[in-house]
Amino acid sequence: MKILIVDDSSTMRRIIGNVVMQLGFSKNDFDEAEDGIKAWKLLEEGRYDLVLTDWNMPNMNGLELVQKIRGGGNHTKTPIIMITTEGGKAEVVTALKAGVNNYIVKPFSAEVLKEKLDGVMKK
């Protein structure tokens, strides 16, 4: 199983990676990208089973990335979890409409991420 973590903060990428490793994955099981453009490049080149993305990022934001993924390519059916500071109801609805499978508001605990990851992976 291959996971793609997209966040412009290197600290956040490491926090998420850490939780993913706690779930039993190794460092080789996930890749990192610092914005939507770099993430899209990786998605075009490889095959991922799950995408964890932030919303507010430079160059291409998370919402645009989700729309692009759902719009075409190899990952139209790949589960996407959005992990963001955007906690407004309108934003959550917008993200879900764009095709996000689950939504986590920062700050989150490792348990919450584990729960959501388990839920998405079981489907």
Added chain:
Amino acid sequence: MSMSQEEIEALMNGIDLDDSGDKESDELVEEKSSQTLSTDEIESLINEASPNVDDDLSSEVSNDDIEALLATIEGVKGDESLSQNNIESKAVASSSDAEIEKVASDWASKKLEEGVIPYPVTNDHKPINQLSEVAHDSEEKATRIFDVLSFILDENNYIQQESKKLDEFLNKQVALMEALSSKFPNIDVFRSNHQAALELKGNIGLINSKIDAENMQLFEAMELMQFHDINRQKIERVMAVIRKLSRYLNNLFEDDGSHKEVAVAKHIHGDVNNDVVGGDDLEALIAEFNKG
């Protein structure tokens, strides 16, 4: 002895003149100076000059020469008081400069505090610049803190892996000592070793549980570091507001450039200023000037 113009010119051309002032020799010198030298001539000149230079350089300096040199240096000591005066006067000048600078700096700080004069437009005082620097620096430091936490976590994992080997060994020891002490109940060494092995096993269990607790704390610290990202985003929100405000103020105050810069009056009637002259003052001033 004053020099003629010709002598000065000759000197500037790098040719020494004879003090006798012979006109013919002067003309000859002028002729020579105007001649252009061929490459061969230049080289022969260099060859002529070089041995002398080498001789000077290679000539050994005798003790007498050194003494003479030292004596001339000592002779120079007489001028030391003069140079000391120069140093002292320079020191006084630099100290007065420093004092002036201090007074100016104090005044500027006071006026800045009072809000009379604005902060200078430098990168250190530009809010967006400063905020961007803070966000960048804290991101960098957060990464380093994460490195430290990860390192401790990795080391703890290593200790726990190694302690597993120790535990396996102790299990064997406990089993062996147990078997030996039950087979030879009269031999105290087996019984005491069995007891010691059991105690050590217990200690390893305790160490492992402490490491587990420490790891939990580390995970919690890592989780808390999310607030760094949240705070960074708050800073970015403030930066966005400042940028928009700056753009708005620029739009508000800019003109289309068609208006010419007009000279403005420095003192206008009604200004609360000691420099503004009243009617009586004006008359008195004019009268005083007319006297002269």
